[in-house]
Amino acid sequence: MTFINDPMMKEIVDDFCVEAESLFDQMEACIAKLEQNPLDTSELEKYGQMIDRIMGAGKSIGATEIATFCELGKVIGYKSSQIREVPLLEVVVAILGDTIDMLRKMIKALKLGDNKCLNKLNTKAFVTRLQWLSSKFKDIERSSCAIDGNLSQNSIDDLLSSLGL
Numbered sequence: 001m002t003f004i005n006d007p008m009m010k011e012i013v014d015d016f017c018v019e020a021e022s023l024f025d026q027m028e029a030c031i032a033k034l035e036q037n038p039l040d041t042s043e044l045e046k047y048g049q050m051i052d053r054i055m056g057a058g059k060s061i062g063a064t065e066i067a068t069f070c071e072l073g074k075v076i077g078y079k080s081s082q083i084r085e086v087p088l089l090e091v092v093v094a095i096l097g098d099t100i101d102m103l104r105k106m107i108k109a110l111k112l113g114d115n116k117c118l119n120k121l122n123t124k125a126f127v128t129r130l131q132w133l134s135s136k137f138k139d140i141e142r143s144s145c146a147i148d149g150n151l152s153q154n155s156i157d158d159l160l161s162s163l164g165l
Helices: 007-036 041-061 064-080 086-111 124-135 153-162
Strands: none
Touching: 007 041, 007 086, 041 064, 041 086, 064 086, 064 124, 086 124
């Protein structure tokens, strides 16, 4: 069931947007702390938990593009919390910050009633960075990142292809 196209459910969609924007602010606070200390994996965990909340709510209202981007951000956040390479973590932090920017644009489009928001956003370069980054975590297993019980590189690639990319 999708609420995003149903005028009777506009209030639910609006509430989702308000909650997502509030979580984005908190996620940006995590990014700011990570910019100061990329090894503070607790901030990556917090980021992952918040983006997971947006993902679940996005799925429940039928905002599949938003949910998919959140799922990718969740995977990157959680998996990167397992590494200790500062240069790679600095790249992760930058990309997670960009993820928030992309999601903010998607939420804005959703609020305006444009449920095909990806068509209006330039996501190709962003998705290329996500693909490159996800390849850095191929060997990291983490149950909280499981997609249907199994997160492989193919699962990440499937998520990206579900976005038409």
